Amino acid sequence: MTRDETPEATLRRARERLTEAGVWDVEGDLSALVDRFLHRAEPVGAHAEFEAAVAERCARIPLGHITGSxxxxxxxxxxxxxxxxxxxxxxxxxxxxxxxxxxxxxxxxxxxxxxxxxxxxxxxxxxxxxxxxxxxxxxxxxxxxxxxxxxxxxxxxxxxxxxxxxxxxxxxxxxxxxxxxxxxxxxxxxxxxxxxxxxxxxxxxxxxxxxxxxxxxxxxxxxxxxxxxxxxxxxxxxxxxxxxxxxxxxxxxxxxxxxxxxxxxxxxxxxxxxxxxxxxxx
Ligand SMILES: C[S@@+](CC[C@H](N)C(=O)[O-])C[C@H]1O[C@@H](n2cnc3c(N)ncnc32)[C@H](O)[C@@H]1O
Structure with missing residues (x-):
């Protein structure tokens, strides 16, 4: 993600990456990753963690292993x-x-x-x-x-x-x-x-x-x-x-x-x- 990217653009790009990687429930996984890494009280580092988490899911690491639950x-x-x-x-x-x-x-x-x-x-x-x-x-x-x-x-x-x-x-x-x-x-x-x-x-x-x-x-x-x-x-x-x-x-x-x-x-x-x-x- 770039500093100037809007939240909508971040989500759109994540959705495209997950789809391209062959993840079968793109919307479900995206929503879980957003909840876990973006919607949090302390925003510092949240976007970087979200990007890393999307990359892990694109590498087909199980969602639960990424979110921890x-x-x-x-x-x-x-x-x-x-x-x-x-x-x-x-x-x-x-x-x-x-x-x-x-x-x-x-x-x-x-x-x-x-x-x-x-x-x-x-x-x-x-x-x-x-x-x-x-x-x-x-x-x-x-x-x-x-x-x-x-x-x-x-x-x-x-x-x-x-x-x-x-x-x-x-x-x-x-x-x-x-x-x-x-x-x-x-x-x-x-x-x-x-x-x-x-x-x-x-x-x-x-x-x-x-x-x-x-x-x-x-x-x-x-x-x-x-x-x-x-x-x-x-x-x-x-x-x-x-x-x-x-x-x-x-x-x-x-x-x-x-x-x-x-x-x-x-x-x-x-x-x-x-x-x-x-x-x-x-
Ligand atoms: C398919 S997983 C299912 C885990 C759990 N029942 C579930 O549904 O989430 C199978 C589990 O069997 C365990 N397992 C494999 N071989 C075993 C053995 N010889 N003795 C006891 N547990 C074993 C694995 O470590 C793994 O946790």
Whole structure:
């Protein structure tokens, strides 16, 4: 920007740059960048920061990594470089999980691969009677997770954080048969799937990809779920829209019933839910 440029010209130029860079929601991103960097009480340096932020977004750095926050299910979450930015499409999973017919009163929930905690914390706000444990391996994600738990202290009085690697087979052994509901939005993308740079370049690989078919973490989560769930306990998993059949087969093979794939908040078939079938007495 030049000193003489009008605010209108600054916005027009930013809009053109974002459009040229292929950003898909130019008006939404522009409005978020204006709110974050231009509309502030201390104007010194604001325009330079705004220009730098637009340049970052044109380099396809995720909006949340630039603004430092994202709204999920009506709650603000702190995010930043090195962590997965929660997607509003996952809200449908939280809505399903919060239903009385899914989660019994005072129920116990595990949010596996919890990242910055969006699903677990949003569920805790919707169901203050529930106890929620967020499980995450990555140290950076855990730092953001703890900050988000602290920021939403009123909703998260019964939310705890556990640092565990879910690829370790017995890492949830202490939860055996204690859990009413497992929720997870794990990494699930196969390595040969082309993603936008926001995800392929600027998100941590371990938050996006998971083995040759993308299903390594999902397999591990299903095995954990068979151990931790009480009889009749439920599970809800987010996955790719190409994966419903594969995920349904894995669930059936692990002894789950009532396997159903539901639409996410954009209407895509990306959430599969199931109930653990109680073991028959020998
Ligand atoms: C797709 S991100 C989703 C985060 C969060 N559930 C959400 O929806 O915003 C997947 C998360 O799984 C975590 N993760 C990957 N491998 C893991 C493992 N072996 N054990 C525990 N967490 C893992 C990543 O660090 C990342 O935070």
């Amino acid at each position: 994202v709204v999920f299910d009506g709650l603000g979450f702190v995010v930043g470089s090195g962590v997965f930015v929660p997607r509003s499409q996952s809200t449908a999973l939280v809505e399903w999980a919060a239903g009385d017919e899914v989660l019994p009163p005072g129920g116990r929930v595990l949010d596996l691969c919890s990242g910055v905690g969006a699903l677990g914390i949003a569920l805790a706000r919707r169901r203050p009677d529930a106890t929620v444990t967020c499980v995450e391996r990555d140290e950076t994600a855990v730092q953001y997770l703890r900050r988000n738990v602290a920021r939403h202290a009123e909703a998260t009085r019964k939310v705890t954080v556990e640092v565990r690697d879910l690829l370790v087979p017995d890492c949830l052994a202490d939860e055996a048969a204690r859990v009413d509901l497992v929720i997870a939005n794990p990494p699930y993308v196969p390595p040969d799937v082309g993603l936008l740079p926001e995800w392929s370049v600027h998100h941590p690989r371990a938050a996006v990809y998971s083995g040759l078919d993308g299903l390594d973490l999902i397999r591990a989560i299903l095995r954990h779920a068979t151990t931790v769930l009480r009889p009749e306990g439920r599970l809800a998993l987010e996955h790719d829209e190409e994966q419903p059949v594969a995920v349904q087969k894995l669930l059936a093979a692990e002894g789950f019933s009532e396997v159903t794939t539901l639409p996410d908040s954009d209407g895509d078939p990306r959430i599969t839910v199931a109930r653990i079938t109680p073991q028959e007495n020998p």
